[in-house]
Amino acid sequence: MTASITKEELWNQIQARFFQKLGTVSFSAYIEPLTPIELTAASLRLSVPVDEASEIINRWNSAYSMDFVQFALEITGGTFIKPDLQISTTLTESVVAPSPTITTEQSVPFSRESDLDPDFTFEKFVTGSGNENAYAVARAVAEQPGKVYNPYLIYGGVGLGKTHLMQSIGNSYAKTNPQARIKYATAEDFLNDFTDSLRASVDGATAAFKKTYRSVDILLIDDIQFWSGKEKVQEEFFNTFNALTKNGKQIVMTSDRIPTDIPDLQTRLTSRFEAGILMDIQKPDLPTRVAILKNLSSADNLEIPNEVLELIAENIDSNVRSLEGAFHKFEAKIRYMNKPATKETAQQILDDLNIDRGQKVTVDRIQETVATYFMQTVADLKSSSRKKDLVNARHVAMYLTRTMTDESLPDIGRAFGGRDHSSVLHATNKITEKAEIDPRTKELLLDLANEIKNGK
Numbered sequence: 001m002t003a004s005i006t007k008e009e010l011w012n013q014i015q016a017r018f019f020q021k022l023g024t025v026s027f028s029a030y031i032e033p034l035t036p037i038e039l040t041a042a043s044l045r046l047s048v049p050v051d052e053a054s055e056i057i058n059r060w061n062s063a064y065s066m067d068f069v070q071f072a073l074e075i076t077g078g079t080f081i082k083p084d085l086q087i088s089t090t091l092t093e094s095v096v097a098p099s100p101t102i103t104t105e106q107s108v109p110f111s112r113e114s115d116l117d118p119d120f121t122f123e124k125f126v127t128g129s130g131n132e133n134a135y136a137v138a139r140a141v142a143e144q145p146g147k148v149y150n151p152y153l154i155y156g157g158v159g160l161g162k163t164h165l166m167q168s169i170g171n172s173y174a175k176t177n178p179q180a181r182i183k184y185a186t187a188e189d190f191l192n193d194f195t196d197s198l199r200a201s202v203d204g205a206t207a208a209f210k211k212t213y214r215s216v217d218i219l220l221i222d223d224i225q226f227w228s229g230k231e232k233v234q235e236e237f238f239n240t241f242n243a244l245t246k247n248g249k250q251i252v253m254t255s256d257r258i259p260t261d262i263p264d265l266q267t268r269l270t271s272r273f274e275a276g277i278l279m280d281i282q283k284p285d286l287p288t289r290v291a292i293l294k295n296l297s298s299a300d301n302l303e304i305p306n307e308v309l310e311l312i313a314e315n316i317d318s319n320v321r322s323l324e325g326a327f328h329k330f331e332a333k334i335r336y337m338n339k340p341a342t343k344e345t346a347q348q349i350l351d352d353l354n355i356d357r358g359q360k361v362t363v364d365r366i367q368e369t370v371a372t373y374f375m376q377t378v379a380d381l382k383s384s385s386r387k388k389d390l391v392n393a394r395h396v397a398m399y400l401t402r403t404m405t406d407e408s409l410p411d412i413g414r415a416f417g418g419r420d421h422s423s424v425l426h427a428t429n430k431i432t433e434k435a436e437i438d439p440r441t442k443e444l445l446l447d448l449a450n451e452i453k454n455g456k
């Protein structure tokens with residue numbers, strides 16, 4: 001198979017796939033600088049510029065080699081080709097780099113994911129009706145951390161810009177206060193660092209953990225719903241929280257829902273969070289989606305007619321991450337596959353996405369999606385338990401099954417642990433009424449239905 005493809009052709013196609021997968025920033029940092037040197041039966045030798053070599057090789061070792069092999073398999077129709085990275089020296093000869101292997105996680109204490117993404121800035125954040133309040137508060141927090149809104153919690157659905165906005169606070173403050181100590185961690189990092197510190201036999205591990213999280217000016221914690229039901233880490237965060245706020249330090253958090261809707265989150269935490277300010281981010285409206293696409297195209301120096309951007313924005317309305325994904329697919333087509341920047345090319349992307357995304361709506365799929373959202377199991381939904389959180393989740397799942405499938409009431413009852421058809425009717429009416437008076441319930445039902453139909 002490899003005989004029929006040149007090294008340039010193979011590398012071009014692999015680049016196009018990396019571009020779609022990674023987006024502009026990582027692509028230009030780690031993929032674009034490489035040049036193909038030689039294609040053999042089992043590997044593609046790539047030259048890496050010497051001044052960026054260590055960073056690029058590390059990244060390939062930990063993340064990209066597997067993708068490369070997978071892409072090459074797809075492109076060649078089944079030939080196994082490994083990447084063979086070689087550092088090109090200034091003397092134009094190549095030095096063999098340690099061959100890329102898949103390594104396990106690096107063991108730098110407490111530094112995972114701690115860096116702010118330089119791309120997550122206020123300047124690159126497009127505002128519109130769905131996020132302007134959250135944005136205004138973020139700006140105020142970045143101006144005077146620890147003073148005005150503390151803690152600040154941003155909540156909302158998947159891929160709507162919570163992390164971007166939170167990190168913008170850190171990036172903006174760091175720009176004017178280069179000495180400031182700013183720590184970004186996901187809730188999962190916090191938990192891992194905490195458990196590592198307990199497990200480590202070295203003296204001072206716990207002290208190092210405390211120093212990392214308690215001696216900062218701004219602490220940014222992403223996705224706190226991850227702590228649901230995890231008592232110990234909640235306790236530790238409670239102490240961290242108190243230590244920081246006592247000293248006037250700023251805490252910013254994100255979550256996929258308001259804290260009181262996170263099952264098994266201690267009340268002493270939710271009440272502290274609610275004593276600060278909570279802001280939600282909603283899905284972007286059409287003008288905001290078009291503006292986001294315009295920003296992306298001008299950042300990448302692309303001239304794309306408005307009507308093309310509008311077509312993409314009209315069709316991708318679930319979240320910003322999906323919108324960016326569609327844009328990068330489109331960009332890859334026009335950059336690497338010589339397609340014109342027209343509505344026809346955009347329509348091809350949209351058609352492909354619909355094929356990929358179209359999920360068959362089944363009772364199983366509804367139950368899995370709803371159970372995951374409410375942090376329950378499908379078995380819980382079918383059980384006879386009447387715990388409050390669970391009953392609500394079950395009602396939502398029954399409602400969605402009733403409205404999204406053709407199943408009869410008795411069949412739905414059977415699928416939910418052998419319940420009577422009147423229970424299904426009761427659940428459906430209850431959720432319908434709730435959605436009529438509570439916009440948050442309505443929004444949640446729309447989000448879940450969207451996820452059931454399209455995947456995340």
Ligand SMILES: Nc1ncnc2c1ncn2[C@@H]1O[C@H](COP(=O)(O)OP(=O)(O)OP(=O)(O)O)[C@@H](O)[C@H]1O
Binds near residue numbers: 131159
């Ligand atoms: N208003 C916006 N303007 C520009 N880019 C945005 C905006 N909102 C989101 N994005 C981009 O969309 C992508 C997803 O955003 P982000 O990761 O912040 O979402 P999230 O809400 O934190 O998602 P998750 O719930 O999965 O953690 C990022 O690349 C981000 O830069």
